[in-house]
Amino acid sequence: MVRRKRTEILLKGSREIAKKLAEGIINNYNVKTIEEPDNGLVMVKVRETARKSLFYLGEVLITECKVMLNGHLGIGIVKGQEPEHAYYLAIIDAAYNAALPETEDWTRTLLLEEEKIKQNYETFKNNVLKTKVSFQTMDN
């Protein structure tokens, strides 16, 4: 599973998934922390729609962590102050970079979580769309 998709699932879904997957690695491998979870900033670049130019909207607080596993680096980046989650994300990233066999088993777990995310989105969507206006033209 590509990094974009798996990080989407791990951040939009339950925090417990990342914890469970990472703990399986911690118990069986030597995980070395290269950079403790620490706060930093990401500058947000936006393409505006009036003249289609680029500008900086502002910065976002993030927590970032780096670990090493079997000689492979893993990075965990998450918006906000979430040191524990950043650590678990870094371990999962390192596991994928090291192509550990466990990662093949993770696909099913992640796809199941993706289904839950889709269900949550449907609930959210149905709720928001209750505020959609249904115009009726009034006659005299």
Next chain:
Amino acid sequence: MGYVAVKGGTLAIEESIKRLKYERLKKGDVLDVHGIECGMRCLIDQVMSESSLYSETLAAISIKQAEGSPEEAVFLMRAYRSTLPRKHYSRTVHPDDMLAERRISASFKDIPGGQILGATCDYTHRLIDFELNNETEGDISNWLHNFARDNGINSCATDLANLPKILDYLRREGLLQDCENNDREPDDITRESVKFPTSRSERLQILTRGQTGAVTSLGYAALRGYGALHPTVGELRVGHLPLYVDNPFDGEDEDDAYYIGGIKVTEVETLFPAPVQKENGVKEIEFGIGYGICYGQNETKAIAMSILDHCLETGSPEYPTHNEEFVLLHIDSVEATGFISHLKLPHYVTFQSKLDSVRKSKKSGRGKDMESDGELNP
């Protein structure tokens, strides 16, 4: 006249800071930061936007420390921000990727995807709800339970993450001039001092972090009499934008990027009709566009930003609201409140020199009778 160092205020300052803490605590109730984060959504959005730092938790702590003063909370956020390393730049965010939870147009009734009101104060009676005085956790738990149960099934196929843009529709219809992507890397006002004339990226960055009241006031001035504008909101959206960061060690492959979370923003495109004389002498109406966007849900600020964006793009020596130095140098919260506030800091020496001048001129005019008058010492 140079500055003179004085001392003697240390103890008084220490006691003053204690007294400030006492004012925050004297009623004996601890304000819960999580409670601020849950219940002060709009103030948190305003503080994040004006401080140009997105973090609901930091904004909530700052609001608590500042006792609810937005200017002080923004100052705290900006100061903290200056201590953090900038680790990454996001991949370019395209606002049409927004997961919208509110989307309206004042220009077109039947927009593709429909008018979605979402959460808004627009249709509420502005009457104080005194029942909130007695609201309990049990009350809100029941309300939330009923709200969740009341979801029902909506068969509407509208995809909130993929709503078509009204500007794109107008461009396709030929009602609005299209333009190519401008890929010039943005300037960054936090890294380079602003020099005039500014670039578009600098203007938008200053406007989006401007003080809400200042941006709103100048936008209002441009509408009311300093520019004779009558724009209409083409589209206003509130929703979450997804953020991605490229793999720092391996190029710009989209699939290899890290998703880091979403940020809530308000985005506005405003249409400005203007008559244009064509080559054949015929007058036609063309639309100019103003662009506004800011952190959180702050619709008045985003609309006002779009008005000022259009004013500064067109420029006009007649109106201060079209003058980029006038607008951009006066809307920053920390700069404006800092400069005004510095007037209450000790100016003993400079003011004394002014007093001396007044005394001398009065003395020369009124003779030696003045010599016996008491004097205020610095």
